[in-house]
Amino acid sequence: MAAYEGKSGMVIFSPHIHSRSSIEKIMWNVVLALVPAVLAGIYFFGLNSLVIIFTSLVTCVASELVMCLFTRRPVTILDGSAVITSILFAFMLAPDCPLYIVISGAVFAITIVKWAFGGLGSNFMNPAIGGYIFVSASWHDIVTMHTDPLSVFKTGGWNSVMSTHFDNYLNLFTGNIPGTIGEISKLALLIGLVYLMVRRIVSPVIPFVFLGTSALFLWIFGGLPFGNTCFTGNPLFHLLTGGLILCAGFMAVDYVTSPLTVKGKIIYALCLGVLASVIRLWGDFAEGAFYAVALMNIFVPLIDRYTAKRIFGYGRSK
Amino acid sequence: MKRFILGLAPVLAVSAVAVTGLGMGIVLAFSLIISAGLVSLARKHLPEIMRGAVSVIIIAGVVTLVQAALFYLLPDMSSSFGIYLPLIAVNCYIYYTALIYGEGEAQGSPESSRTVLMAGLFIFLASIFAGLVREIAGRGAITLTLPAGGAGTLDLMKLLPPGVSISPAAVFIMPAGGFLVAGLALAFFQHIYKKRA
Numbered sequence: 317m318a319a320y321e322g323k324s325g326m327v328i329f330s331p332h333i334h335s336r337s338s339i340e341k342i343m344w345n346v347v348l349a350l351v352p353a354v355l356a357g358i359y360f361f362g363l364n365s366l367v368i369i370f371t372s373l374v375t376c377v378a379s380e381l382v383m384c385l386f387t388r389r390p391v392t393i394l395d396g397s398a399v400i401t402s403i404l405f406a407f408m409l410a411p412d413c414p415l416y417i418v419i420s421g422a423v424f425a426i427t428i429v430k431w432a433f434g435g436l437g438s439n440f441m442n443p444a445i446g447g448y449i450f451v452s453a454s455w456h457d458i459v460t461m462h463t464d465p466l467s468v469f470k471t472g473g474w475n476s477v478m479s480t481h482f483d484n485y486l487n488l489f490t491g492n493i494p495g496t497i498g499e500i501s502k503l504a505l506l507i508g509l510v511y512l513m514v515r516r517i518v519s520p521v522i523p524f525v526f527l528g529t530s531a532l533f534l535w536i537f538g539g540l541p542f543g544n545t546c547f548t549g550n551p552l553f554h555l556l557t558g559g560l561i562l563c564a565g566f567m568a569v570d571y572v573t574s575p576l577t578v579k580g581k582i583i584y585a586l587c588l589g590v591l592a593s594v595i596r597l598w599g600d601f602a603e604g605a606f607y608a609v610a611l612m613n614i615f616v617p618l619i620d621r622y623t624a625k626r627i628f629g630y631g632r633s634k
Numbered sequence: 635m636k637r638f639i640l641g642l643a644p645v646l647a648v649s650a651v652a653v654t655g656l657g658m659g660i661v662l663a664f665s666l667i668i669s670a671g672l673v674s675l676a677r678k679h680l681p682e683i684m685r686g687a688v689s690v691i692i693i694a695g696v697v698t699l700v701q702a703a704l705f706y707l708l709p710d711m712s713s714s715f716g717i718y719l720p721l722i723a724v725n726c727y728i729y730y731t732a733l734i735y736g737e738g739e740a741q742g743s744p745e746s747s748r749t750v751l752m753a754g755l756f757i758f759l760a761s762i763f764a765g766l767v768r769e770i771a772g773r774g775a776i777t778l779t780l781p782a783g784g785a786g787t788l789d790l791m792k793l794l795p796p797g798v799s800i801s802p803a804a805v806f807i808m809p810a811g812g813f814l815v816a817g818l819a820l821a822f823f824q825h826i827y828k829k830r831a
Contacts, residue, residue, distance in 0.1 A: 414799075414800075416800050420803065428814075432817075432821065450803075450805060453804070453805040453808065453810065454802075454803035454804050454805040454806075455801060455803065455804070456804065458801070
């Protein structure tokens, strides 16, 4: 890389792109975009979901503070990244989740998944998803055994969805359904996502390709687990249930754990869509999107390596 | 300084229960110390080209004897070890220690004997530590006799004050929990090394 090494460190040669964005600005904007979904969770599930979100918030920020002091780094609790992790982590939990599970998952997310690998910018996996995987593996019966339209569909097929009246798309869209705190209201999540896209904080590539691939895949192969032929799936129902939109809009697009180039983003999102759908259709869990994101996070450095842009004047010319 | 992470498999595989962690620690330390001693004794009587091969045979022989003894003396323990007991015969931790300190240049010196004894002691401590941590965190209990959950199990969940209900984090008795504990222990030692340097 064309770089100049001097007394004050290494500087990459000009042109430099100046931007007024900063970590704090981006992070607090994401927090703002999550507020509608927080309000929706509190509206539909009552104050208990606020208690869970607040517990997660306090625990994450406290863990961040402890790790900053322990590693003797500048204290970064106000940059908003721990706040985002805490809200996203609480979003994946059911509203009746015991508080000790919330606390241990939040501590795991910040101390192990984020700080053990070097803090913000160095974590290989989305901390919130890491925390969720920890609690869902540890307290499987408590964390993942809530009834939501997707698990009803998974166990009983379309007939039990009809009999439990979960086929009302308006309810699915606004969030008037059982589920986890953050993923129920697609409307609130989409409001936040549109805000982030308008402010140009989130590039639309990953959410659109992710959701598009999932919808296509679930449409083509969605009927197979129930003995139907191809092209009989119901992509709309799948998109409006579970955490697909939460994952695509707020977790898969995390700057640290998503590829840098547009080409890389497309590859990443394509794989995410296929993986999430495969886990949904044939996996043990009802919701596969979180695990798909966790798995693809690990491949992001590889994708970045193969899709890196050629620096002008370097490398082979073709 | 070269640092290796050796001997993970047997420790992680059987340390989900405290008492099998303890048993594996004893078996590992015993096989290590005995085979390193025998390798060291055999060294002078062998041409150099034969030493590696003979060491392998000695280690495999010692482990086979331990396996047979355990099978008759403690059949419960032996069956809970499963395949991981014969697999000690190909464990790098034992090979490394036995070959470097039993057969290498430093052979016979008090220092090499001390190193072998320390290596045995530490794999023993590591096994007990992993077993205790994983069972307390993952099952909320300490098993002192086999089978786990039987009469010899100390249930820590009963010690909680009434009204408090906490279930243990089952991930710690899964393989992932073994790696988690190993990783945390590794981070701790890395921290100590960095402080010293």
